[in-house]
Amino acid sequence: MRTRRAGAAADRDSVAAWQLALGAALLIGWEILGRNGGARWVSEPSQIAVKLWSWLGGSLYVHLYATVTELVTGFLIGTSLGILAGMLLGRSPVLATILRPVIVGLYSVPLVSLAPLFIMFFGLGLMPKIVLVAIVTFFLLFFNTFAGAQRIDEDLVQSLELMGAGRWEIFRKLVAPATAVWIVGGIKIALPYALVATVTGELLATRAGLGYLLSQAAEQFDMTSLYAVLLILMVIGLLLSEAATRIERRVLAWRHAAE
Amino acid sequence: MDQMTLAPARGAERAVSEAKIRLHGAGKTFAVRGTEVEALTPVDLEIGREEFVALVGPSGCGKSTILNLVAGLLQPSAGSVLYDGAPVSGANRRVGYLTQKDTLLPWRSTADNIRIALELKCRATPRREAADRVAQMIELVGLKGFEHHFPAELSGGMRKRAALARTLIYEPETLLMDEPFGALDAQLKLLMLDQLQRLTQHRRMTVMFVTHDLGEAITLADRIVVVSARPGRVRAIHEVQLERPRDVFKIRFTEDFAQQHERLWDELKDDIIKGTEV
Numbered sequence: 001m002r003t004r005r006a007g008a009a010a011d012r013d014s015v016a017a018w019q020l021a022l023g024a025a026l027l028i029g030w031e032i033l034g035r036n037g038g039a040r041w042v043s044e045p046s047q048i049a050v051k052l053w054s055w056l057g058g059s060l061y062v063h064l065y066a067t068v069t070e071l072v073t074g075f076l077i078g079t080s081l082g083i084l085a086g087m088l089l090g091r092s093p094v095l096a097t098i099l100r101p102v103i104v105g106l107y108s109v110p111l112v113s114l115a116p117l118f119i120m121f122f123g124l125g126l127m128p129k130i131v132l133v134a135i136v137t138f139f140l141l142f143f144n145t146f147a148g149a150q151r152i153d154e155d156l157v158q159s160l161e162l163m164g165a166g167r168w169e170i171f172r173k174l175v176a177p178a179t180a181v182w183i184v185g186g187i188k189i190a191l192p193y194a195l196v197a198t199v200t201g202e203l204l205a206t207r208a209g210l211g212y213l214l215s216q217a218a219e220q221f222d223m224t225s226l227y228a229v230l231l232i233l234m235v236i237g238l239l240l241s242e243a244a245t246r247i248e249r250r251v252l253a254w255r256h257a258a259e
Numbered sequence: 260m261d262q263m264t265l266a267p268a269r270g271a272e273r274a275v276s277e278a279k280i281r282l283h284g285a286g287k288t289f290a291v292r293g294t295e296v297e298a299l300t301p302v303d304l305e306i307g308r309e310e311f312v313a314l315v316g317p318s319g320c321g322k323s324t325i326l327n328l329v330a331g332l333l334q335p336s337a338g339s340v341l342y343d344g345a346p347v348s349g350a351n352r353r354v355g356y357l358t359q360k361d362t363l364l365p366w367r368s369t370a371d372n373i374r375i376a377l378e379l380k381c382r383a384t385p386r387r388e389a390a391d392r393v394a395q396m397i398e399l400v401g402l403k404g405f406e407h408h409f410p411a412e413l414s415g416g417m418r419k420r421a422a423l424a425r426t427l428i429y430e431p432e433t434l435l436m437d438e439p440f441g442a443l444d445a446q447l448k449l450l451m452l453d454q455l456q457r458l459t460q461h462r463r464m465t466v467m468f469v470t471h472d473l474g475e476a477i478t479l480a481d482r483i484v485v486v487s488a489r490p491g492r493v494r495a496i497h498e499v500q501l502e503r504p505r506d507v508f509k510i511r512f513t514e515d516f517a518q519q520h521e522r523l524w525d526e527l528k529d530d531i532i533k534g535t536e537v
Contacts, residue, residue: 158332159362161350163429164381173375177366254366254409 043223051228064232066208070126071198074133079190081134082141083183089142090149091175100146107139115201129201129209136197140190141183148182149175181255184248191240199233210236279433279465280306280329284338287324297490299324301338304484304493311459311466313476313483315527321491322469323359326435329467330356342433352381355431357439361418363410369421370397370406376429396424399454401447416442420451427458433465440475452478453507460504473527477519478507485526495526 027045034044085103089096114135118128152175160170202211210229217225249256286301299321306312314322327333328340331351340347342354363372374393377384384392397403400420410418419442426434440448456479459466470476476483480499487494501515510516 153362155358155360156362156364158350159356159358160375162330162332162352162354162356163376163379164352165379166381169379173378174364177364180366254411 039223041223043227047224048228048231051224052231055228060232063209063213066126066206066212067198067202067210067236070129070133070201070209071194073126074130074198075137075190075194077130078134078137078194079141079187082138082186083145083179085138086142086145087149087171087175087179090146090179091152091171096146096150103139103142107143111136111139112197112200115204118201119205124205124207129198129206132201133194133197136193137190140193141186144182144186144189145179148179152178180251184244184251187247188241188244191244192237195233195237195240277308278305278341279308279310279343280304280467281341281344282325282328282338283341285325285328285335285340286337287321287328287333288336299328300490300492302491302493306465306467309463309465311479311481312468313480314467314469314486315471315473315476315483315523316486316491316494317488317527318471320486320488322486323437324491325486326356326437326467326469329433330354330435332356353431354433354435355426355429356435357423357426357437359437359441361410361422363418363422363425365410368407368409369402369413369417372410372421373397373424373428375425382429392428396428399427399458400424401450416444416447419443423451430462431464433467434459435467437469438471439468441471448475449507455479456504456507473520473523474511477501477516477523478505478510483523485523497523497526 030042031045034042034047039047089099111132115128115132118131122128122131156174156178157170160174165173198209199211199214202209203215206212210233214226214229217223217229282302282304284301284303285299286297287299288295288297290296302325304325314325316322324333328335329342329347329351331347331349334348342351364375367375370393373396374389376382377389377392397406400423402417402420402424405413405417410421413421419439423439440451443451452475458464466479468476468479477499483497483499484493485495485497486492497519499519501510501519
């Protein structure tokens with residue numbers, strides 16, 4: 001047992017070493033490419049690092065703040081509304097028959113194409129992006145929660161009813177936890193989409209945000225800034241997916257126990 | 260729970276008690292792909308207050324249908340089902356129903372599953388008391404050491420016992436059980452039968468108990484209802500003339516038990532042979 005665990009640890013160490021080596025090779029290759037005339041298209045990692053360093057000195061925070069605020073606010077609104085609607089329709093066949101076609105119809109519109117509309121409605125501030133993110137998240141959470149709430153085993157519902165559980169108690173003790181698996185799944189899918197929606201909104205028209213930085217850099221052919229922003233977005237994306245994994249591990253401890 | 264020394268002699272009391280459950284020409288047909296299938300031909304059956312009744316018969320004979328009707332999970336297509344003199348409509352909350360199917364909640368540990376009834380408003384129980392009763396139940400069904408396991412980490416027999424504990428903990432006045440001990444090994448089954456006898460007598464429960472096992476039925480029941488092969492109908496009702504309380508470990512070796520068993524087998528064998536031919 002012990003040797004096997006030690007063996008696994010050694011394996012993990014060597015994997016990490018290989019990954020580091022690969023990353024370093026990529027960076028060095030990139031740097032060489034840039035220094036030998038490619039800088040116009042690919043910039044150079046060293047310059048990107050300098051750029052990031054100077055941004056971290058002050059000017060980045062306005063944009064980071066705008067993007068994160070839009071992302072988080074929109075995501076929270078969309079998630080809560082999506083879960084609520086999914087549960088309501090999932091547990092009420094009548095409501096579902098009436099409203100589900102409407103929701104599916106709305107979802108058939110490519111959501112990002114709504115961005116210009118929201119900009120006209122809400123101006124250039126944070127609001128249009130918050131609305132866009134909220135709508136994207138809403139749909140993904142709605143469809144997942146709806147599927148989960150519909151698939152609840154009626155035998156479990158009956159067993160609680162016989163014990164004397166009321167509607168609310170059945171909801172709290174059965175529907176909510178049973179749907180949690182689906183909700184967490186929805187959150188995992190929705191997080192990257194929310195980031196896409198935020199940046200897309202910012203690319204179209206705005207006065208702050210990482211998307212704004214991105215479009216500024218592109219207009220000025222400033223490849224270094226462009227790659228710097230992409231790197232920041234990549235880090236945000238990684239942090240989001242790590243957050244989703246942690247939520248999953250917490251909420252679904254019982255599933256991992258079963259495996 | 261204090262010790263169960265006060266168990267009343269059940270037979271004496273049954274004579275004066277009126278019917279707790281009454282099936283009056285109650286039958287059930289299902290529509291399966293457009294054709295009507297009769298699951299239960301109309302039956303008349305009376306279960307007295309605090310009576311222990313076993314239902315035996317070949318598989319698929321409608322025993323479970325009878326329990327579902329009493330629990331209110333099915334509505335009869337013919338006749339009526341009365342509980343305490345009133346027709347059963349919707350989930351009958353005065354029964355505890357141990358179904359064949361596993362209905363433990365997969366995200367709750369054994370202890371949390373067993374406690375769930377005590378969390379409900381209609382049986383609100385102080386936290387400390389609930390914890391004590393859960394611990395006693397876990398002891399009773401022999402799941403000590405598995406309190407914090409999730410259902411998926413338990414064996415089939417353990418899940419069955421957890422489900423039994425979950426039903427017994429709130430001491431429903433009527434207990435419906437659908438082959439509760441089928442998955443248990445012989446040794447454990449006897450222990451559970453013993454506990455079940457004590458508990459139901461002490462808490463003065465009315466019990467309807469579906470089983471394949473004639474020995475189990477004779478050991479526990481006041482009366483045994485023999486249900487015939489599909490479509491189900493009541494073929495005979497046997498009184499079990501054995502003194503209470505019964506020693507579940509030894510009664511199997513007595514002369515009386517053997518006689519009861521033989522009579523019951525004669526009644527059932529045609530149906531069982533018919534059932535296995537299909």
